[in-house]
């Protein structure tokens with residue numbers, strides 16, 4: 184188990200009153216979060232709850248106002264590049280190039296993220312080995328299984344040796360064995376480096392097993408926050424995380440109006456596996 188938090192005074196992420204609207208649509212509506220250094224923190228919530236928007240604000244991909252987000256003590260509104268250098272990001276969308284080999288894909292990210300030229304080769308081999316792809320490094324990504332592609336994308340996110348790894352649904356669409364494979368690699372790297380992990384997932388069993396703490400989001404707000412055990416025992420003795428989720432989200436799996444987005448994402452994933 185890996186539920187331990189870092190020291191209370193060392194934070195990888197601090198959000199205060201985090202808010203973002205797309206036109207009239209308020210996607211994130213006053214989120215307060217503290218993620219301690221070294222912990223695995225899960226963001227859970229139904230489709231459209233505001234998880235990805237929160238992540239995009241933390242990673243500087245959407246603009247946050249000063250005072251809303253700090254990453255390792257740096258305000259993301261003022262220190263955009265320094266924050267980006269500290270973060271490895273695995274987006275929901277496919278980020279590997281099918282026509283390139285595993286090694287070329289990771290090498291590309293090493294250049295993009297300014298891994299010093301002299302360390303690049305070694306670093307690429309290290310992360311390929313860390314995600315279990317050393318033997319497949321010479322093969323084009325188009326020959327990989329869905330689980331291998333996700334592990335390749337994990338290697339891309341890890342090549343710059345980030346202190347904070349942000350994973351947006353790292354195991355979506357994968358079979359249980361491939362999901363375990365992805366998590367094993369995340370856990371191994373985290374144990375070896377002490378990096379902090381912020382992850383979104385729709386799989387309650389994964390959140391229960393791997394996250395030290397969880398924030399349950401609904402309609403742009405954090406509705407509940409705690410360790411999986413705290414959340415479950417807070418509902419009723421013997422409750423499952425799934426039941427906690429349903430209790431806080433009103434039994435809804437979807438927000439209205441998000442069907443198209445959801446379908447598009449699922450199909451994108453299915454296409455990746457085909």
Ligand SMILES: Nc1ncnc2c1ncn2[C@@H]1O[C@H](COP(=O)(O)OP(=O)(O)OP(=O)(O)O)[C@@H](O)[C@H]1O
Pocket residue numbers: 205208209210228229230231232233234235236237438441444445
């Ligand atoms: N680029 C955009 N333009 C307009 N509205 C958006 C945009 N991105 C997200 N939204 C809206 O903001 C709300 C929050 O979306 P967000 O993607 O953050 O949710 P989520 O919790 O990550 O959902 P999912 O689990 O489906 O990824 C939703 O109502 C969504 O429709």
